[in-house]
Amino acid sequence: MFHIYCPHCGEYREEEEFHPAGQAHIARPLDPEACSDKEWGEYLFFRKNPRGLHHELWVHAAGCRKFFNMTRDTQTYEIKEVYKIGEQPSVVAE
């Protein structure tokens, strides 16, 4: 079980209150019409699957229902930090 700090509620809650929502920081192409099939396909379907640090999007589903980002080590399961949407992570892979 994760013990997750919600940056909106300002306290730790059990994992069962949260849902993961995939990889964080995926920017929608500003002009989809101008994308090649490859670019659009990579935006829609291709995701990182790192062994180690990963930036993820989570939602406090049973709590405040806000989304936030989490940097997590997929190998040790250690949560490095949580940060709000629009902010940048301070812990990044080299």
Place this chain on the structure above:
Amino acid sequence: MSDNVAVEEQAPAPATVAIMDQRPGPEIAGESPLHHADLDSLAKQGKRQGGVHLRENKLLGHLTLRCNQSNSEQLAAVVRVLDVALPLQPLTSVEKGDVSIRWMSPDEWLIIVPGEKAFEVESRFRDEMEGHYSLVNSSGGSTVLELSGNNVVDMLKKSTPIDLHPKEFPVGKVVSTVFAKSTAIIRRTGDKRFELVIRRSFADYVWLWIQDASREYGLVVDA
């Protein structure tokens, strides 16, 4: 798109919002989501001693307000309507007279007023509030349970992962969380007293769950 703009120019903002008094006339008796459980009869016939007390505070007015907490005009409008300010600190609540407000999210609050006052409060919000906001009367979607007694914390511990120690969960704190396999808004209203706002569709399930979880302490239904 151009049609919408024209409508806005003709009428002031409050008139464009369709609101109605959701309470039926006096000839129709309102039924809470736990009507079938007949808690009134259980309160008369059931046992009077036990570690957990339950009372349904039914047919109250539930209003969900979403607005911008950094908009001081909106905050002032709330005080004009409710005579009490929105709690801006996460996980806190305020209560004044028959009005209570729960922080739900940085831009969302649950306001509970007496059922017969909901329409009036809603109408006053439409008159007083300016700008981008949302107010939804969700009274029919949920009900309120008041749980108290010497074993109320023991019973709640079986039902939710929330830390209920008074140091972590003082009087006035409110959380939206999982409860059994459902969800609930839990607020501490006293040392051994809690308020649960539960969903209509889960009301029967939660009622059955509470009966089961309270069995070892004894459950007293209060009218």
